Amino acid sequence: xxxxxxxxxxxxxxxYDEAVAGDGRPREHVARLMExxxxxxxxxxxxxxxxxxRTFIEAGITFDTIGPDGQAVDRPFPLDLVPRVIxxxxxxxxxxxxxxxxxxxxxxxxxxxxxxxxxxxxxxxWRLVVSRSHFARQVDGVRPPGGVYTxxxxxxxxxxxxxxxxxxxxxxRTPSGISYxxxxxxxxxxxxxxxxxxxxxxxxxHYPQVLLEALRAVAPxxxxxxxVVVWTPGxxxxxxxEHAFLAHQMGVELVQASDLVVxxxxxxxxxxxxxxxxxAIYRRLDDEFCDPIDFRPDxxxxxxxxxxxxxxxxxxxANAFGTGVADDKAIYPYVPDMIRYYLGEEPILQNVPTYxxxxxxxxxxxxxxxxxxxxxxxxxxxxxGVVIGPHASPAELxxxxxxxxxxxxxxxxxELVRLSTxxxxxxxxxxxxxxVDLRPFAVFGETxxxxxxxxxxxxxxPGSMLVNSSMxxxxxxxxxxxxxxxAADADxxxxxxxxxxxxxxxxxxxxxSAWVGQxxxxxxDDLTAPDGDAAEEEA
Amino acid sequence: MHxxxxxLTEYRYDGEVVDNLxxxxxxxxxxxxxxxxxxxxxxxxETRLHRYVDYFGTEVVEFGIDRPHDHLTIxxxxxxxxxxxxxxxxxxxxxxxxxxYETAAGEFLLPLAGDPPAERTAELLRLTRGTSPAATxxxxxxxxxxxxxxxxxxxxxxxxxxxxxxxxxxxxxxxAHLATVLLRGHGIGARYVSGYLWAASPDGGADSLEVATxxxxxxxxxxxxxxxxxxxxxxxxTNGVLAGPTHVKIGHGRHYGDVPPIRGVxxxxxxxEPQARVTMxxxxxxxxxxx
Numbered sequence: 001x002x003x004x005x006x007x008x009x010x011x012x013x014x015x016y017d018e019a020v021a022g023d024g025r026p027r028e029h030v031a032r033l034m035e036x037x038x039x040x041x042x043x044x045x046x047x048x049x050x051x052x053x054r055t056f057i058e059a060g061i062t063f064d065t066i067g068p069d070g071q072a073v074d075r076p077f078p079l080d081l082v083p084r085v086i087x088x089x090x091x092x093x094x095x096x097x098x099x100x101x102x103x104x105x106x107x108x109x110x111x112x113x114x115x116x117x118x119x120x121x122x123x124x125x126w127r128l129v130v131s132r133s134h135f136a137r138q139v140d141g142v143r144p145p146g147g148v149y150t151x152x153x154x155x156x157x158x159x160x161x162x163x164x165x166x167x168x169x170x171x172x173r174t175p176s177g178i179s180y181x182x183x184x185x186x187x188x189x190x191x192x193x194x195x196x197x198x199x200x201x202x203x204x205x206h207y208p209q210v211l212l213e214a215l216r217a218v219a220p221x222x223x224x225x226x227x228v229v230v231w232t233p234g235x236x237x238x239x240x241x242e243h244a245f246l247a248h249q250m251g252v253e254l255v256q257a258s259d260l261v262v263x264x265x266x267x268x269x270x271x272x273x274x275x276x277x278x279x280a281i282y283r284r285l286d287d288e289f290c291d292p293i294d295f296r297p298d299x300x301x302x303x304x305x306x307x308x309x310x311x312x313x314x315x316x317x318a319n320a321f322g323t324g325v326a327d328d329k330a331i332y333p334y335v336p337d338m339i340r341y342y343l344g345e346e347p348i349l350q351n352v353p354t355y356x357x358x359x360x361x362x363x364x365x366x367x368x369x370x371x372x373x374x375x376x377x378x379x380x381x382x383x384x385g386v387v388i389g390p391h392a393s394p395a396e397l398x399x400x401x402x403x404x405x406x407x408x409x410x411x412x413x414x415e416l417v418r419l420s421t422x423x424x425x426x427x428x429x430x431x432x433x434x435x436v437d438l439r440p441f442a443v444f445g446e447t448x449x450x451x452x453x454x455x456x457x458x459x460x461x462p463g464s465m466l467v468n469s470s471m472x473x474x475x476x477x478x479x480x481x482x483x484x485x486x487a488a489d490a491d492x493x494x495x496x497x498x499x500x501x502x503x504x505x506x507x508x509x510x511x512x513s514a515w516v517g518q519x520x521x522x523x524x525d526d527l528t529a530p531d532g533d534a535a536e537e538e539a
Numbered sequence: 540m541h542x543x544x545x546x547l548t549e550y551r552y553d554g555e556v557v558d559n560l561x562x563x564x565x566x567x568x569x570x571x572x573x574x575x576x577x578x579x580x581x582x583x584x585e586t587r588l589h590r591y592v593d594y595f596g597t598e599v600v601e602f603g604i605d606r607p608h609d610h611l612t613i614x615x616x617x618x619x620x621x622x623x624x625x626x627x628x629x630x631x632x633x634x635x636x637x638x639x640y641e642t643a644a645g646e647f648l649l650p651l652a653g654d655p656p657a658e659r660t661a662e663l664l665r666l667t668r669g670t671s672p673a674a675t676x677x678x679x680x681x682x683x684x685x686x687x688x689x690x691x692x693x694x695x696x697x698x699x700x701x702x703x704x705x706x707x708x709x710x711x712x713x714x715a716h717l718a719t720v721l722l723r724g725h726g727i728g729a730r731y732v733s734g735y736l737w738a739a740s741p742d743g744g745a746d747s748l749e750v751a752t753x754x755x756x757x758x759x760x761x762x763x764x765x766x767x768x769x770x771x772x773x774x775x776x777t778n779g780v781l782a783g784p785t786h787v788k789i790g791h792g793r794h795y796g797d798v799p800p801i802r803g804v805x806x807x808x809x810x811x812e813p814q815a816r817v818t819m820x821x822x823x824x825x826x827x828x829x830x
Binding site for chain 1: 558560561562587589591593594595601603605641642645646648649652796797802803804
């Protein structure tokens with residue numbers, strides 16, 4: 001095993017590089033992978049990249065970016081060929097930290113719509129909670145089946161300068177991106193199976209089954225198997241292919257509003273054999289569009305009466321209505337307190353240091369350091385309106401100052417986290433450091449299960465920390481190792497049988513059957529950020 | 540005062556419709572000032588009714604008619620007893636700037652997404668600033684009544700305060716919306732109230748009247764003493780008066796959308812103009828005796 005520095009890869013000294021330590025040596029857990037990648041000549045890597053692009057284009061796995069002329073350009077889905085490796089020891093912290101955080105967020109949501117104990121205790125101002133745009137008065141006092149609100153969570157993690165994992169954002173409405181996690185793994189095992197040799201990588205392909213089990217676990221079905229559906233707003237939605245993919249993988253119906261109907265206080269699906277009771281809905285649209293009687297009356301993509309069925313407890317909706325109150329940026333600073341208050345535990349994963357601008361002292365501090373900090377509007381997602389102090393012009397900083405002073409409650413400020421870097425393949429086949437974040441996915445049914453790894457988003461422009469796809473961001477297959485044991489252990493796992501077993505088997509999907517035909521929609525829709533939450537992240 | 544209320548809504552569709560789902564907020568609230576003694580809802584075609592109490596405490600009756608039909612009648616009958624409120628408490632302006640007051644007013648002090656830009660209401664704010672919060676409530680009601688025209692053609696159900704300011708006229712819903720914006724602008728907690736109004740002349744007149752559903756506001760006024768709880772005081776900017784026993788409250792919210800009398804949807808191509816009629820009958824002995 002080579003322990004010398006990788007010859008073609010030089011990480012910047014001012015950030016945490018996940019592959020190469022400060023002394024220039026590869027970190028233990030990636031040494032073997034770096035060796036395997038290093039053994040490939042730049043031309044081989046470039047050739048592999050071309051093969052990947054061809055395969056993706058043929059299969060319709062494409063993504064849109066805006067070209068220099070302002071026109072949308074259809075590109076192969078941006079998967080980088082060097083996997084990102086997370087050691088088992090890191091993962092065990094992340095996994096426990098995420099589960100803890102999601103449990104606390106779930107408890108908070110329940111509290112907000114019931115006893116409001118945390119408010120009574122003076123730990124969070126009621127006016128802050130009630131003024132969040134996703135606070136849903138419609139479900140006040142309604143407890144969802146199983147008491148679960150955050151069935152699917154995709155929390156965004158970043159690593160700061162010393163490599164510590166921190167939570168940048170909580171996404172507990174309809175976080176998207178899991179299908180890329182599965183697609184990336186499948187593509188990598190096909191394109192570069194040899195990279196997996198000597199690594200025991202935890203599988204991710206069981207996600208659809210995990211989700212289905214969770215939905216069945218909370219579904220209020222008295223007898224027999226619960227009927228689960230995936231509700232998509234339709235083919236024009238940017239994440240439509242993911243909805244279709246998940247429905248297909250779970251083996252359940254993909255429905256639109258017109259397929260669902262509420263009679264009495266029960267939700268049904270229209271089928272060729274008449275109405276069929278639905279017990280759990282995995283919905284991929286925001287609350288306000290779900291039911292024109294209770295939410296926006298002009299929503300034509302909703303199911304009238306759904307809230308009535310939900311109130312009656314006859315149907316589980318994932319994620320639950322009103323969940324968005326917990327992933328507002330103004331609520332984020334309070335999450336560590338939620339963990340302490342509801343769970344009586346200390347947070348395992350820390351927040352990025354955040355300032356609440358509605359507090360005079362914190363505001364004062366922030367206004368003195370605007371050029372160093374990141375200012376974000378609350379109640380927005382997808383990086384909208386975010387101003388990064390060190391990159392902003394004096395005029396922009398002045399504008400932010402005025403905006404903050406006018407409506408302090410509408411903003412938060414955060415310390416700038418210089419995202420960690422990982423080796424990434426350049427167009428010429430050489431390796432260069434690029435900034436990344438991580439969105440792991442967790443599913444809450446009977447228990448909380450975290451899918452190993454998650455969606456690593458990569459800023460493909462040198463030095464950039466914009467990881468969002470519409471900004472030319474890419475992604476990586478993200479490996480969580482079974483164990484961090486010595487290399488000898490890895491060698492044991494090197495046998496062909498083991499290698500076979502570790503290749504994720506997705507027998508039912510073929511690139512050409514599951515993905516073709518949706519490319520067209522993707523092209524139209526990725527002009528906007530998918531769901532508003534898979535968009536750029538700057539820290 | 541005692542009233543019988545008969546609130547009839549009729550839809551005649553020019554074809555068949557199905558899956559007609561509606562949420563009705565029509566039951567008079569039971570508060571310290573009024574009591575709802577009877578409340579019945581009947582629909583034609585008949586269907587099962589579901590009831591629940593919403594976030595703001597208003598009873599909601601929901602129902603759906605799934606089979607094909609070409610008409611829908613919703614009849615609400617209620618009996619209610621009201622009493623006259625105490626005169627509004629007088630307290631200085633400082634009393635609305637306390638933490639206790641702000642806590643009591645809660646979300647009813649917060650700006651809303653549909654609020655007009657500040658410069659649109661600056662002059663009205665200046666003109667309605669009274670010597671005290673209570674004086675402001677009175678002043679504001681009178682000023683809006685005098686400045687704006689009651690005009691059923693000027694606005695529609697989805698009109699904004701901005702539209703109302705531009706039109707210079709509208710209906711009670713618009714008067715109430717503007718009043719809440721102005722009250723909040725003064726730092727006074729304000730909520731939108733939906734209800735019925737007995738609009739007979741004070742000297743009696745008929746004991747049965749055709750009215751419509753009405754809208755007014757409630758302002759949170761600080762109690763006279765520092766330790767007194769603030770109280771919600773009804774005010775009717777359409778008529779330029781404080782609310783009294785002739786105002787029968789159904790419920791309140793931040794705006795119309797939180798407490799609409801009827802909201803519904805159906806499937807089908809047919810269209811219908813709703814016909815709504817509210818008949819209020821005064822049941823007090825002296826009135827009956829005179830009749």
